[in-house]
Amino acid sequence: MKKLFTLLLLCACFLTPIHADEGMWLPSLIGERIKDMKRKGFKLSAEDIYSINKASMKDAVVQFGGGCTGEFVSKEGLLLTNHHCGYGSIQQLSSVEHDYLTDGFWALSREQELPVPGLTVSLLVKMEDVTERINKGEKAADIAKAAATGEGYRASVEPMYYGNQHFLFVYQTYRDVRLVGAPPSSIGKFGGDTDNWIWPRHTGDFSIFRVYAGEDNQPADYSKDNKPYQPKRHFAVSTKGVKEGDFTMIYGFPGNTQEYVTSDAVEYVAEISDPMKIDLRTQRLDIISAAQAEDVAVRIQYASKHASIANAWKKWQGEVLGLRRLQTVESKKAYETEFAAWAADKPEYKDLLANMSVSYDKAKKEYFVRELFNESLGGIEALSLANSLLTMKSRAKDAEIFAKSAKASHAGFMKNYSVAIDRKIAHAMLAEFLKRMPEGGVPEALTAAIEAKGGVAAYVDYLYDNTKITSPDFDPATLESDPMAELATILTPMRQQIAKVAYRNLSNIPDVEQWYRPYMRALREWDKERAFYPDANFTLRVAYGKVAGYEYADGEYHNPVTSIDGIIAKDDPNIYDYNIPQSLRDIYARKDYGRWASQIGDRESVAVCFLATNHTSGGNSGSPVINGKGELIGINFDRTWRSTMSDIEFDPSICRNISVDIRYVLFVVDRIGGASYLLEEMDLK
Numbered sequence: 001m002k003k004l005f006t007l008l009l010l011c012a013c014f015l016t017p018i019h020a021d022e023g024m025w026l027p028s029l030i031g032e033r034i035k036d037m038k039r040k041g042f043k044l045s046a047e048d049i050y051s052i053n054k055a056s057m058k059d060a061v062v063q064f065g066g067g068c069t070g071e072f073v074s075k076e077g078l079l080l081t082n083h084h085c086g087y088g089s090i091q092q093l094s095s096v097e098h099d100y101l102t103d104g105f106w107a108l109s110r111e112q113e114l115p116v117p118g119l120t121v122s123l124l125v126k127m128e129d130v131t132e133r134i135n136k137g138e139k140a141a142d143i144a145k146a147a148a149t150g151e152g153y154r155a156s157v158e159p160m161y162y163g164n165q166h167f168l169f170v171y172q173t174y175r176d177v178r179l180v181g182a183p184p185s186s187i188g189k190f191g192g193d194t195d196n197w198i199w200p201r202h203t204g205d206f207s208i209f210r211v212y213a214g215e216d217n218q219p220a221d222y223s224k225d226n227k228p229y230q231p232k233r234h235f236a237v238s239t240k241g242v243k244e245g246d247f248t249m250i251y252g253f254p255g256n257t258q259e260y261v262t263s264d265a266v267e268y269v270a271e272i273s274d275p276m277k278i279d280l281r282t283q284r285l286d287i288i289s290a291a292q293a294e295d296v297a298v299r300i301q302y303a304s305k306h307a308s309i310a311n312a313w314k315k316w317q318g319e320v321l322g323l324r325r326l327q328t329v330e331s332k333k334a335y336e337t338e339f340a341a342w343a344a345d346k347p348e349y350k351d352l353l354a355n356m357s358v359s360y361d362k363a364k365k366e367y368f369v370r371e372l373f374n375e376s377l378g379g380i381e382a383l384s385l386a387n388s389l390l391t392m393k394s395r396a397k398d399a400e401i402f403a404k405s406a407k408a409s410h411a412g413f414m415k416n417y418s419v420a421i422d423r424k425i426a427h428a429m430l431a432e433f434l435k436r437m438p439e440g441g442v443p444e445a446l447t448a449a450i451e452a453k454g455g456v457a458a459y460v461d462y463l464y465d466n467t468k469i470t471s472p473d474f475d476p477a478t479l480e481s482d483p484m485a486e487l488a489t490i491l492t493p494m495r496q497q498i499a500k501v502a503y504r505n506l507s508n509i510p511d512v513e514q515w516y517r518p519y520m521r522a523l524r525e526w527d528k529e530r531a532f533y534p535d536a537n538f539t540l541r542v543a544y545g546k547v548a549g550y551e552y553a554d555g556e557y558h559n560p561v562t563s564i565d566g567i568i569a570k571d572d573p574n575i576y577d578y579n580i581p582q583s584l585r586d587i588y589a590r591k592d593y594g595r596w597a598s599q600i601g602d603r604e605s606v607a608v609c610f611l612a613t614n615h616t617s618g619g620n621s622g623s624p625v626i627n628g629k630g631e632l633i634g635i636n637f638d639r640t641w642r643s644t645m646s647d648i649e650f651d652p653s654i655c656r657n658i659s660v661d662i663r664y665v666l667f668v669v670d671r672i673g674g675a676s677y678l679l680e681e682m683d684l685k
Ligand code: ARG
Pocket: 084, 189, 192, 193, 196, 197, 307, 308, 311, 618, 621, 637, 638, 639
C-alpha cells in the first residue's frame, strides 16, 4: 500500500504539466503556446510574434554584438540594449579627454552619433524546420550555404533536442552601428559587482544605438552617406508602467541551458565543477580586491577583469545553492528510475541510461581537466600573453610583421596589468592545478621544470624574476627564450588536447551526446504531459510570464518594483559603484519627476527595475520585455542569483528575471541626458 502510494505521488509530481512560466519557445512554433499565453494576458496573435509573410515582432529584435539582444524602438533604426552589452563599444570610443564610460554620452543630433568599428547587429530573416532534409542526408553546411543569398546574409543549421530536429536560421547582419546615448556608469552600472545578480536592484542598465544602412536599406560598410535603417517593425513604448501580475513576454537570444541532462551531469555541475571554479575564482578575486583596495590606479585597471571574473563566480554560487535546495540530483534520479521502468521492454531504449552513464564516467574526467586548466592556468595573465604571442608568431609572415603586431598587443596588455597581482595569482593557481589534477595528468615536462627549480614556489618566482614579457620594454625578438614562453610551450600539448573537448557544455560532448539523442526522443514518447522546449543555443526564443515578487526567505517577501528612493538610499559619494550623478540628487531633492512620476506603494517616485517570472538565460541581456499589447515595458538584464539554476532546473517559486523599467530609461534620457528629442521618434503609449 505504502509503495503504491509513493508511486502515485511520484507519478503525480513527474507527470504534471510543465512548471508555470518555464520554457524558451521557438518563435515559428509559438502557435502551440498561444492559447496559454492568451489565458495569461497576451492580447495579440502568433502571427504578430513571428510571421514568414508579413512584418512581425521578430523584425524588431536583433542579436547585438556577440552575445546580447537588442530591439528597435523607432522607424529610424533606433536600438535599445543594456549598458553592459554596449560597454565594450562605449569603452572603445572613450579616451582620457572623452570618458564616456564615466560621464555618459548623448548625441544631441544625428551628426554627433559615433560609429563603432566592428560592432554589428543581426536580424533574423527566417527560420525553418529542415529536419526532413537532414534526415534524407543533406549536409547542414550545404543547406546553410544555399540559404545565405542576400546582402549581409549568414545562415546556420542548428540542432534542437540533441539533433532530433534541425532548424535553419537565416540572418542579415548590419555593420554600420552608431552609439547614440549611454548613461554615466554610475547609472548604467549602478551598484557594480556588489548588486550584480541581486534584488532589490537599481541599475539603469541600458544604452542606445542606431543602425545605419545603404541607400537601399541593405547592410553597408560605414559611410557618412548611409541612412538610418528602416526596420520592418519596431516596438511602441508603454509609459503606463507595470504592476504585480501583469503579463510579460521576453523576445531574445538565450545562450545555453541544459534542462534535460541526467542526474550524472547535474551532480558533476553541483558537486565538482561549480565548487572547483568558485574556489579558484575566490582566490583570484581576493588577490585582485586586496590590491585594488590599496591603489586607485589598480582599482581602475582591474575593474573590468574583476567584473567578468566575479559575474560567473556569483552565478555559480547561486546555481549550486539552487540545485541543492531543489534536490535536482535526487529528483532526476527518481525520474530516471521511472523512465527505466518504462523503457525496460523497449529494445531501442532499455540500455540508454546505462550506456550514458559509462560515457559520462570518461567524459566527466576529460571535461574536468579542461575546466581546471582554464580556471587555474588560464587565470595567469603573463602566461596567456606568452601563449597568444607564440601563436601570433607561428602565423606571422615574417619577423618584422610579427614584431609590430606583438608590440601592439603587448602595449594593450600592459595598460591594464599589474605584475604584482599576476605573480600572486600564478603562485596560487599553479599550486591548485598540481593539487587538483587527476593522478598522472600533469605533463612530465612541467613536473621536471618545477623540480629543476626546487619546487612550485621557487619555480613561479624564477618565472617572474626572469621573464621580460611583463616589462614595458619587452622585445618580441626575445620571446622564444623567455621563461614564460617556455612554460607556454611545455603546456602546448595539453592545451591542444583540451581544445578537442572544447564543447559547449557537459551534454554536448559527442561521446555522451550520441545517447542524448535517443534519450530525448524517448522522453518525449514517454512523458506525454510535459511541454518540451529545446535547450537555449543562441537562437531566437520567446519566454512569457508575469511581473511577480517572491518569498526570498521565511517571512521576507521581495516586492517586484524598485524606485529611485532606493537609489538615493544607496547613494554614497565615497563608494565608486554608488556615487550617483549630482543631477539625479537634485531632481530627487526637488521631487521634480514631471511626467515620469508614478505611484509606488504609498509614495510618488520613479520606477527603476522590476522582477518577472520569465525563463531567461545568458544572452537574454538587452531583450525587450513586452506587455500583453506588444508594447515595450522594459529591457531585461539579469536574474537574481538564487534563480541561476534555471539553466538546469527552473523553479517557478524562486526564478525571477530582472529588467530595467522603460520609464526609468526614458526619464534618464530626458532628465539626465537632456536628449528628449530621442523620445519624439518613439511611439510613446
Ligand atoms: N549578471 C548579468 C549578466 O550575467 C550582468 C553582468 C554585468 N554586470 C556586472 N556588474 N558585472 O550578464
